[in-house]
Amino acid sequence: MSPQPPANERRSAAAVDAQYEAEAAEAHGDVTVDELDLAAELAGAGGTASEDVAEYALRLGDDALILSQRLGWWISRAPELEEDMALGNIALDLLGHARSLLHYAGTASGRSEDDLAYWRDEPEFRCAWLFQQPNGDFAHTIARGVIASAYMQELYTALSTSTDATLAAIAAKAVKEVAYHRDHAVQWTLRLAGGTEESRARMLVALTDTWPYTDELFRDDALTERLAGVVPAPSSLRPAFDEVLGAVLAEAEIAEADFTNRKIGQSSGGGRHGNHSTHLGPLLAEMQVLARRHPGATW
Secondary structure, three states: OOOOOOHHHOOOHHHHHHHHHHHHHHHHOOOOHHHOOHHHHOOOOOOOOOHHHHHHHHHHHHHHHHHHHHHHOOOOOOOOHHHHHHHHHHHHHHHHHHHHHHHHHHOOOOOOHHHHHHOOOHHHOOOOHHHHOOOOOHHHHHHHHHHHHHHHHHHHHHHOOOOOHHHHHHHHHHHHHHHHHHHHHHHHHHHHHOOOHHHHHHHHHHHHHHHHHOHHHHOOOHHHHHOEOOEOOHHHHHHHHHHHHHHHHHHOOOOHHHOOOOOOOOOOOOHHHOOOOOOHHHHHHHHHHHHHHOOOOOO
16 A cells, blocks of 8 residues: 555645646636637628518528438438538638628527527528438438539528628638538439439439429528518529539439429428428437537536
């Protein structure tokens, strides 16, 4: 047994902890997250949204948030290590877009980005059905990704010239990142379509399953009509989207008849107005469980 130091030389647990914290502080500096102004890092931070602009920002923020949550699932599950990193980085980019947009949306009601992400119920979300769809196999994730990124590229390009300075600033940053997302999805579309018989067949099934959720992205409604001149009409984005996607599919030697089914048609959607597919509820339950189980917790 090791000899014990004399009683007058023994230190209390509190003294040991104090010394450890002092040494750690000297080595690492101040790393207390609570003291950081996280809002200051958001694109376009500082403006206050009108009620209509807040509702619009909520739509785009929810799109990005839900797709980010979906893509995060692939980390440690992607078909190769590089894709773990690529999909994880895309998810983080989208989370950054969501933070900026939800922060701006919350300025109209005094709610934070966390309030909007974790303390709304399913009918209060405004994401389109495309972003809610399960990951499926890798081909399904790529099919969703190529449609989503091609749409977002046109959307943020147009929105970067908005008369709303905050929306323009968010879009100007996001469009640069979405360009990478689109390139990633396009390259994988070409690889899968031009690979083995199995990979091509899976890509065609994925496009067939995903395509019905496209039209909802381009539907004008009363909100976008009220914001004419501030935000682009969704329908105005469709020609450029069709041109880009058409070029990709042509290079992949995929004809429209290969993935469209007239008997199925297009989904009625309804996500912009709080009517969601059955897939959103379980996703929100997983995403929100920590905040709701331990409200107000910090670490």
